[in-house]
Amino acid sequence: MNQAYEISHLLAGAMLVTSFALLYQERIAAVLNAFAAQSITLALAVAWAAWSDHRPDLFITALIALTLKGIIIPLALRRTVERLGIHREVEKVVGVGVALLVGLALTGLAQALVVKVASGTPSHAREALALALAIVLLGFLMMIVRRNAVTQIVGFMSMENGLILAATGARGMPLVVEVSVAFSVLIALFVFAVFVFRIRERFDTIDIEALDRMRGDRR
């Protein structure tokens, strides 16, 4: 039994490492690679939970994570970036050093908060929750410090990876599969928004700064 928890913690820890990797990439292509790595790790973690907890329905969630977020969406986003010919560099609000330090602080906060708050729950569930919370907060951070539509989507999806990890970590939680499907719809819409609305067609950029200038009040 202990071994099962160790493996799931190892995979969750690997996801946290990729969350940090997302923060320090310089090029959008590298961001997408790091995100694909995180999603594949998530698929492994969910599949491991499905196997060790005997919950076969979770294999569906793992499969969605692997195909949609591990392969299809990163490829689709890469093609968008290439076709639109937008800046290949990641636009930063704050530097890499600051972002990593804040990320480190958030991870510490997640650990301290969960360990302090959830003192009544078994230690393995607590650690899984702390790791998932850290991944969620790092995704949130990425959405704040990277001002570009593609990197914001990636930040959101990485946040969502943390949520799915938390949901699979909560033993016996129903509806995980349904919720992961609902989230996939959300993500599909995100990508759809970038693709079909072709934000660039109207703004010549997918930098969110340019969108801000389109506020109705300033007409």
Added chain:
Amino acid sequence: MIHAYQLVVLVPYAAALILVAFPGYRVGAIGNVLASAVTFGAGLWLMVGDGQVGEYVIVDEFNIVFIAINTLVGFTTALFSASYIGHEIETGRLSPLYVRFYHAMFQAMMGSMNVALVANNIGVMWVGLELATLITVVMVGLYRTPQAIEAAWKYFILASVGISLAFFGTILIYLAGQPALGEGAPAMTWSLLQAAAAQMDPGILDLAFIFLLIGYGTKVGLAPLHAWLPDAHAEGPTPISAVLSGLLLNVALYALLRFKMLVAGQPQALDPGPIMIVMGLVSLIFAAFMLYQRRDIKRFFAYSSIEHMGLIVFAFGMGGPLANFAGLLHMAMHSLTKSGIFFAVGHIAQAKGTQRFAEITGLSVTHPRLAVAFALAVLAIAGLPPFGVFTSEFLILTTTFAREPWLALLPAFGLLVGFGALLMRLQGTIFGEPVGPAHRVDASSVPMVLHLLLVFAAGIFLPPALVAWFQRAAELLG
């Protein structure tokens, strides 16, 4: 045997499927009105029927109030949009194909909101709210102007982050309930969770409530999480602004209140009251000041919605039977009045061809009847007697004065500041030299007048049966 709560959910979804198949926007508009009327009928049926607590469904006094308002405003908005949307096709802002999807999405959105309202399972409730949010995102971007796309994108990002945080809170609630209720569905069933609240881990409950407050609070439009709300209101079709302000904010608030009831069941957990009081007051006062700088009429009333949601959250934060009663009443009055105002704004936007205050002047000269209706609606939301909003605001302020005299000064101050802005803008639009075009208005004024009459009637006389109903709901809230 079919139940009313099934109809409330199934009729809109079935209608959405049918409407998508029908070309021709006139048929679609009629179908939209009919389906909304049937749903409203089911909502009324729910009021006379008995409560219901099942594995996935809960119907008690508390959510029937919300469902009744939801289906009523859904019905009147469908009526309004049927006459409004034809104009949008004539002016070329929308193509018939878009209108077809618009009608189907309207029904799907109503169905999703009703799912969130009747769900006893906190996961299903979350899914309902998420679906309703996604559909409104698409509706806000419907005109596909750069402004509309920007508004939809901002709404999308903020609402998704909010809804993700709310989901994390939901997972935490499950973890807190698991030791008492065991693994699986029971630990996500709201009624069972509430019964077992005293045995839940207070620490996890605290953390969960914070996540849920930020998550669903984003959807309620509480400052500082409100940034999506004015843009979404201003750039989407006017019927959608009416539904956003009148209904979707309420449904998010409903979800938040259900979790407040849960946390209140565990005495060792944090007290949600003070946090909600602070967030409510910040929203109220902030939005009241922001009203002065708005130059767009829909944006202006969107900030007014933030102001009133702040006041409602403040009332529920105060708690106790009387403040809860006042909060529920104010929520109902705000829904009716604000959607009525947006109907009037839709008329004005069609008459003047613009949403800018600077170009909307002298309505009393060009459109006297519309000017009177708009003036009455604005005076109603400003909280003047004899309208129902006065009753509920008066109740909120007097109960606060009775319990915390100093605290009552803050909401009173915020309301006065907002009052000034409303009067200033009202004077500008009604009087003065008319400028710009003055088109004929095709949209039906029946929904607007109906809402005004209801708010007026509620201000003059609240039927005892309705009062008793609201009192029972207020007691459930604790």
